[in-house]
Amino acid sequence: MNKLLDKYKKIPAPVKAGLWFFICTVLQKGIVFLTVPIFTRLLTTEQYGLLTVYQSWMAIISVFTTLNLSAGVFNNGMIKYPGQKNQFLSSLLGLSTTVTAVFFIVYLMFRQPINTLIELPTVLVLAMFLELFMSPALALWSAKQRFSYKYRAMTAITVTISLANVGVGLLAVSLAEEKGVARVLSAAIVNICAGLVLYVFNMIKGKTFFHKKYWKFALAFNLPLIPHYLSVTILNNSDRVMINKFCGTGSAAIYGVAYSIGLMLNIVMTAINSSYTPWFYQSMAQKEYQKISKLVTALVALLGGVSLLLVTFAPEIIRIMAPASYYEAVWLVPPITLSMFICLLYNVFAGLEFYFEKNIFIMIASCLGALLNIALNSFVIPLWGYIATGYTTLLCFIVWAFAHYIFSTSICKKELGLKKSIFNIKAICFIVLGVFTATAFIMLFYNLAIVRYLIVAVLCFVFIIKRKALIHLIKQMKNVQNKGKGGE
Structure with a gap:
């Protein structure tokens, strides 16, 4: 001790x-x-x-x-x-x-x-x-x-x-x-x-x-970012507001419980971002683009695995979190969890925009996602009910992340003189597609717990086989945290 x-x-x-x-x-x-x-x-x-x-x-x-x-x-x-x-x-x-x-x-x-x-x-x-x-x-x-x-x-x-x-x-x-x-x-x-x-x-x-000087500085800095802040807030909260409008507070409560489970992924993301962001800025300054690409790909794979665990145990988590009247929330957990997973990609791609202070790109991508979310929810909730909002939110997060990817690729060409993005987009897309496919497969067996438990056993077996790579990633993240925080 x-x-x-x-x-x-x-x-x-x-x-x-x-x-x-x-x-x-x-x-x-x-x-x-x-x-x-x-x-x-x-x-x-x-x-x-x-x-x-x-x-x-x-x-x-x-x-x-x-x-x-x-x-x-x-x-x-x-x-x-x-x-x-x-x-x-x-x-x-x-x-x-x-x-x-x-x-x-x-x-x-x-x-x-x-x-x-x-x-x-x-x-x-x-x-x-x-x-x-x-x-x-x-x-x-x-x-x-x-x-x-x-x-x-x-x-x-x-x-x-x-x-x-x-x-x-x-x-x-x-x-x-x-x-x-x-x-x-x-x-x-x-x-x-x-x-x-x-x-x-x-x-x-x-x-x-x-204080005139302070107020002027704060307003000049933050007012242009209000559309971005508002758009992000709308993406995270408009679903519940619109569900309440069309379906009532009971349905909003069920959605809220599902959303709170998806936010469990945010704890992992918070740990990642607190270490990754300062390290990313230092690595960009040192032009270590290959190192950034490898770490980002590994992080996407790690978070994808955590997402699948949440999706797999969604029925059990819902039963612990709430009484039977909330059980419909189980069908909202997968799309909401995947939305949180896609948020990691937004943080990765938008990091370049923040690094080069391209606030206009940030605002455009965020507004696009928020407006699309409101439009889709207005259309799908009256037709298919509140469960559909989980999938419209997922679609909007995908569009949001994709827009930031396009802007980040443009920045790589203009600011860094590169022909393509510094990120390995092929590997990232392969991982994302794999997580989405596995999620859809797991949902087919929500009423068959034994099959889902076998899937977890397979995932654990894969982790055991790849334990050296996982240990290496954890050590790498520890080094990233020490370097990133030490350089702030």
């Missing part, structure tokens, strides 16, 4: 911080995921669907009210104004508050039509706006902790908020008659209280609500 502690103490601060930020994300998502079986049994599908719809609208509206100021512009500001970090943070918080106040006034003026549009009662929309006022305080503070590699306070606060959310939620649902509204309000109250504390803390530290 002492040797392990000594090794831990010798880890560079950026690597140590990266490790704890990943653990923090896993704990946060893990707590939410583990409590899904509890709330799906305490709430009816309609009551659980209310929470799903509320969270979806919250995500969409927050793009406009918060301007995603805790994203790219914040890190740029930390570098641009190194001696004024607290003032910059509190100024961005002031900007977010001002924009949210404008939208809140608009809501008060057109309350009834807006409530009808989003299908939420006034009390929940008011709670949403209180969250929108306070949530940027936590987001900006967390971004500053990441930038400064200060992981202790952030980990403690994030886990505390997650546990409080569950504890207060269980208490509220147990005591209230309107259990769906109680679940939404309990989560909102926890987030509002945490945000309020950090709001006051940030303002006391920064002592700056308005």
Whole structure:
């Protein structure tokens, strides 16, 4: 134990911080995921669907009210104004508050039509706006902790908020008659209280609500990216909103449970991206394109294998996650999981666009995917029901990733002088096609568990045979993490 502690103490601060930020994300998502079986049994599908719809609208509206100021512009500001970090943070918080106040006034003026549009009662929309006022305080503070590699306070606060959310939620649902509204309000109250504390803390530290230079810089940087942020949010949330519109909150709840299972893949992707992105930037600077290509192909194969495991055990996971009334979600898990798998390709291809600061390419590809998603859902949900949305979402993610591939290939030709992409697209397509084919085959045997278990046994046998290659990949990823985090 002492040797392990000594090794831990010798880890560079950026690597140590990266490790704890990943653990923090896993704990946060893990707590939410583990409590899904509890709330799906305490709430009816309609009551659980209310929470799903509320969270979806919250995500969409927050793009406009918060301007995603805790994203790219914040890190740029930390570098641009190194001696004024607290003032910059509190100024961005002031900007977010001002924009949210404008939208809140608009809501008060057109309350009834807006409530009808989003299908939420006034009390929940008011709670949403209180969250929108306070949530940027936590987001900006967390971004500053990441930038400064200060992981202790952030980990403690994030886990505390997650546990409080569950504890207060269980208490509220147990005591209230309107259990769906109680679940939404309990989560909102926890987030509002945490945000309020950090709001006051940030303002006391920064002592700056308005600063012309900071506001001008933030708006000039982030406003052009709003279509991209909105498009990504729509791709991730519009399904549940439109299902609620056409099929009701019960169907939205079933979709939400399936989506939460697909998001398990995000834990693996978070680990990959936290290591891959900084390493990719360094490798691009050193023109190590062959090394990038080999690692990307290996990562696609690894994530494809994890995707197949999720798809294979989908019936068992659904039975654990929710009662029988949610079982239809099993047919949504495969397309949603594959959509998350395709997200890796988006991250890979878009990495080149971010590296060369081709924001216009990012915006075009994201808008294309979002608009196609809305159009297809408007057509297929009335015809074939909410199950079809899983497949329209998958199609839109494929189009989204393909558009980014086209743009990244163009960048390789113009910026790097290469005749083709730096990625091995033939190998990637072969892996993707194999994962899609295997998924379709597995779905045929969802009612025959023994066949699916045999498939898992075969996969395990393959992993044993290829264990040396797998161990080599893990070691390579460990080296990538050390180099990437050390060079940030």
